Amino acid sequence: xxxxxxxxxxxxxxxxxxxxxxxxxxxxxxxxxxxxxxxxxxxxxxxxxxxxxxxxxxxxxxxxxxxxxxxxxxxxxxxxxxxxxxxxxxxxxxxxxxxxxxxxxxxxxxxxxxxxxxxxxxxxxxxxxxxxxxxxxxxxxxxxxxxxxxxxxxxxxxxxxxxxxxxxxxxxxxxxxxxxxxxxxxxxxxxxxxxxxxxxxxxxxxxxxxxxxxxxxxxxxxxxxxxxxxxxxxxxxxxxxxxxxxxxxxxxxxxxxxxxxxxxxxxxxxxxxxxxxxxxxxxxxxxxxxxxxxxxxxxxxxxxxxxxxxxxxxxxxxxxxxxxxxxxxxxxxxxxxxxxxxxxxxxxxxxxxxxxxxxxxxxxxxxxxxxxxxxxxxxxxxxxxxxxxxxxxxxxxxxxxxxxxxxxxxxxxxxxxxxxxxxxxxxxxxxxxxxxx
Amino acid sequence: xxxxxxxxxxxxxxxxxxxxxxxxxxxxxxxxxxxxxxxxxxxxxxxxxxxxxxxxxxxxxxxxxxxxxxxxxxxxxxxxxxxxxxxxxxxxxxxxxxxxxxxxxxxxxxxxxxxxxxxxxxxxxxxxxxxxxxxxxxxxxxxxxxxxxxxxxxxxxxxxxxxxxxxxxxxxxxxxxxxxxxxxxxxxxxxxxxxxxxxxxxxxxxxxxxxxxxxxxxxxxxxxxxxxxxxxxxxxxxxxxxxxxxxxxxxxxxxxxxxxxxxxxxxxxxxxxxxxxxxxxxxxxxxxxxxxx
Numbered sequence: 001x002x003x004x005x006x007x008x009x010x011x012x013x014x015x016x017x018x019x020x021x022x023x024x025x026x027x028x029x030x031x032x033x034x035x036x037x038x039x040x041x042x043x044x045x046x047x048x049x050x051x052x053x054x055x056x057x058x059x060x061x062x063x064x065x066x067x068x069x070x071x072x073x074x075x076x077x078x079x080x081x082x083x084x085x086x087x088x089x090x091x092x093x094x095x096x097x098x099x100x101x102x103x104x105x106x107x108x109x110x111x112x113x114x115x116x117x118x119x120x121x122x123x124x125x126x127x128x129x130x131x132x133x134x135x136x137x138x139x140x141x142x143x144x145x146x147x148x149x150x151x152x153x154x155x156x157x158x159x160x161x162x163x164x165x166x167x168x169x170x171x172x173x174x175x176x177x178x179x180x181x182x183x184x185x186x187x188x189x190x191x192x193x194x195x196x197x198x199x200x201x202x203x204x205x206x207x208x209x210x211x212x213x214x215x216x217x218x219x220x221x222x223x224x225x226x227x228x229x230x231x232x233x234x235x236x237x238x239x240x241x242x243x244x245x246x247x248x249x250x251x252x253x254x255x256x257x258x259x260x261x262x263x264x265x266x267x268x269x270x271x272x273x274x275x276x277x278x279x280x281x282x283x284x285x286x287x288x289x290x291x292x293x294x295x296x297x298x299x300x301x302x303x304x305x306x307x308x309x310x311x312x313x314x315x316x317x318x319x320x321x322x323x324x325x326x327x328x329x330x331x332x333x334x335x336x337x338x339x340x341x342x343x344x345x346x347x348x349x350x351x352x353x354x355x356x357x358x359x360x361x362x363x364x365x366x367x368x369x370x371x372x373x374x375x376x377x378x379x380x381x382x383x384x385x386x387x388x389x390x391x392x393x394x395x396x397x398x399x400x401x402x403x404x405x406x407x408x409x410x411x412x413x414x415x416x417x418x419x420x421x422x423x424x425x426x427x428x429x430x431x432x433x434x435x436x437x
Numbered sequence: 438x439x440x441x442x443x444x445x446x447x448x449x450x451x452x453x454x455x456x457x458x459x460x461x462x463x464x465x466x467x468x469x470x471x472x473x474x475x476x477x478x479x480x481x482x483x484x485x486x487x488x489x490x491x492x493x494x495x496x497x498x499x500x501x502x503x504x505x506x507x508x509x510x511x512x513x514x515x516x517x518x519x520x521x522x523x524x525x526x527x528x529x530x531x532x533x534x535x536x537x538x539x540x541x542x543x544x545x546x547x548x549x550x551x552x553x554x555x556x557x558x559x560x561x562x563x564x565x566x567x568x569x570x571x572x573x574x575x576x577x578x579x580x581x582x583x584x585x586x587x588x589x590x591x592x593x594x595x596x597x598x599x600x601x602x603x604x605x606x607x608x609x610x611x612x613x614x615x616x617x618x619x620x621x622x623x624x625x626x627x628x629x630x631x632x633x634x635x636x637x638x639x640x641x642x643x644x645x646x647x648x649x650x651x652x653x654x655x656x657x658x659x660x661x662x663x664x665x666x667x668x669x670x671x672x673x674x675x676x677x678x679x680x681x682x683x684x685x686x687x688x689x690x691x692x693x694x695x696x697x698x699x700x701x702x703x704x705x706x707x708x709x710x711x712x713x714x715x716x717x718x719x720x721x722x723x724x725x726x727x728x729x730x
Contacts, residue, residue: 026626027630029721033642038642072644128696129670161646162687
């Protein structure tokens with residue numbers, strides 16, 4: 001009897017165990033977030049000698065400014081720092097950085113080497129994970145400390161966001177000075193943050209639409225030199241300029257191919273303009289469009305297999321795409337209003353263009369098949385977009401009302417972080433260089 | 438026939454007549470009683486059916502209530518325009534007759550190994566194994582402020598600044614949504630799921646600039662302590678680890694989600710139901726809706 005009772009109790013226990021729920025695991029889907037810039041602490045770099053202190057502080061200052069300008073980072077005020085970094089070779093006191101809500105920390109060190117070179121080390125720390133995310137070391141000449149700072153900014157940006165940075169780049173643009181009726185337009189170039197601006201032409205003739213080649217050493221642009229509007233090439237290394245070809249009629253709207261071996265441009269003849277491509281190695285010219293309409297503003301896709309351009313062949317100014325040999329031209333912009341000045345993103349996923357509707361000019365983007373059109377600026381007259389080399393940010397010309405001139409602005413491809421680019425005076429027609437090699 | 442026999446026959450007839458009368462009364466009484474029983478049973482049964490018909494469905498009401506309370510309503514904030522003060526920052530323009538571009542020397546980047554950990558710099562927060570027994574933990578410093586409430590759909594709202602009304606408005610509030618729960622316990626744990634989702638969403642800022650939004654989807658296995666703090670470093674699961682090792686976008690997305698998990702802890706959840714939220718797996722982060730993909 002006792003054995004029978006024990007067997008019954010065991011059976012009940014087994015049954016209860018079988019019907020009891022398994023260990024609970026909650027399944028949580030998070031699909032909405034809170035887009036905020038990442039709080040990052042960047043104390044002044046450590047100078048190994050008192051004479052290095054200025055360079056150490058300057059480099060940290062440029063890195064802070066670069067990251068803040070991107071809109072993706074929020075550099076914290078150095079006055080709030082509790083932990084004082086005295087050496088980058090010992091781990092930081094992470095709890096001191098968590099208290100001020102820093103999620104990432106950059107520590108750096110600057111030292112002049114016995115051979116006169118500048119050595120810059122930096123480390124990027126994950127404050128929550130308490131781990132080093134990145135550690136790099138650079139050697140250079142002390143005069144180019146700003147470039148080192150931009151390179152460090154690019155490295156941090158890439159490590160945190162997963163995409164390449166764009167701070168070690170240059171901008172070529174048209175500098176505008178003087179009254180509206182007698183405006184002097186000069187070719188100029190500067191660093192991406194507005195530093196080191198330099199005039200390339202003296203303003204005695206008008207210049208328009210400058211574009212970098214893939215090595216950022218050559219600029220193609222349109223010049224009215226000698227009252228003959230033609231496409232020119234400017235070699236930044238030698239300062240040498242040369243007219244591209246010798247055509248009886250106007251050439252304009254040039255742009256390099258992705259490999260830098262060709263220039264695609266418009267050539268006007270008898271009031272009609274078509275698109276041509278010139279091979280810079282042998283100066284062979286190939287005509288790509290044969291249409292009585294105006295075809296202009298051509299731009300290669302990043303793989304060089306396609307070309308986007310604007311044309312009024314359908315009755316109004318719209319954006320088209322064709323193969324690199326001129327075949328299969330088809331319209332891709334079908335939104336309200338007109339569309340022009342298309343530029344293919346360096347990563348190939350989008351085409352930026354100027355959308356003209358309701359009396360306003362706006363910068364917009366769409367996929368190469370014309371889908372997903374989005375307007376990303378909201379100025380009165382925004383036009384002429386150019387892509388950062390990572391395809392994440394755009395610059396464009398913003399014309400102010402009442403003849404107050406032009407300015408260069410930048411905006412994230414999502415439409416966030418719209419801000420003015422620092423230029424010496426008014427400026428227009430920016431073109432972003434690739435990352436400096 | 439004798440007189441006594443006649444009397445006897447008469448008594449028998451009278452008795453049989455009285456017996457007939459009694460049996461009729463009994464039959465009538467029996468019929469009435471049976472009718473009463475049947476009527477009582479019928480009315481009682483009908484009444485119970487009416488009650489059953491009028492009872493409200495419990496589960497749908499609960500789900501609607503949860504969704505109304507906990508779904509995040511989108512808000513729209515105007516993106517501030519940032520215009521630098523040019524007076525102080527405008528650099529001096531150097532006019533160079535013959536442009537000369539300075540070419541910096543080739544720079545070398547060398548990987549710096551992390552410094553050796555010192556005994557004095559031992560981290561305060563240690564990774565702990567999966568909690569088995571409830572422990573009380575001190576709360577994090579009060580200075581760790583949660584970020585201000587922000588428009589969760591602002592990325593979508595900002596994706597198109599055109600005032601064209603022909604497209605669907607991104608500025609309107611979306612209606613309440615119900616979220617699919619997990620298995621048989623969905624009704625029991627829906628409030629926990631919503632509570633966790635809403636808390637961590639305030640801290641989650643995914644890198645939404647990636648060209649392929651699918652690269653940013655990551656799954657974690659997370660263990661929590663009874664006080665809502667993170668019990669041990671959250672682990673990537675479901676192939677996320679492999680993708681993060683080859684894709685810088687996935688790695689950045691995983692790190693952003695991990696930062697959010699830490700930043701929003703400790704989570705406010707009912708302590709008496711700790712067994713239900715002790716482990717979150719998968720803790721699924723998917724920003725594709727935010728990116729319009």
